[in-house]
Amino acid sequence: MQEQDKDILHLLGEKLRQVRTEKGLSQSELSYDANIPKNQVGRIERGEISTSITNLYKICTALGIKVKDLIDF
Incomplete structure (x- = not known):
């Protein structure tokens, strides 16, 4: 995997975690x-x-x- 791809995946993950926690959801709740x-x-x-x-x-x-x-970063 190229470094740029890793950076994009990292940014997406950070944004997802941020939004999920702002909504007060656990990973389990979101997955459900x-x-x-x-x-x-x-x-x-x-x-x-x-x-x-x-x-x-x-x-x-x-x-x-x-x-x-979600992908606006």
Whole structure:
């Protein structure tokens, strides 16, 4: 993976964690609401994986935000 890709994943993860905590949700609650595995939420937040646009959409829907708001960094 290229360094730029790692940077993007890290920024996305930080933004996701920020929004999730501002909404007062745990990783478990978000994973339940988005219908994705809890460990996947953690791995996205840590910038370890690149997730699909489908999962980003599920996460954003569960958070009550638009995808563009999550990736605006």
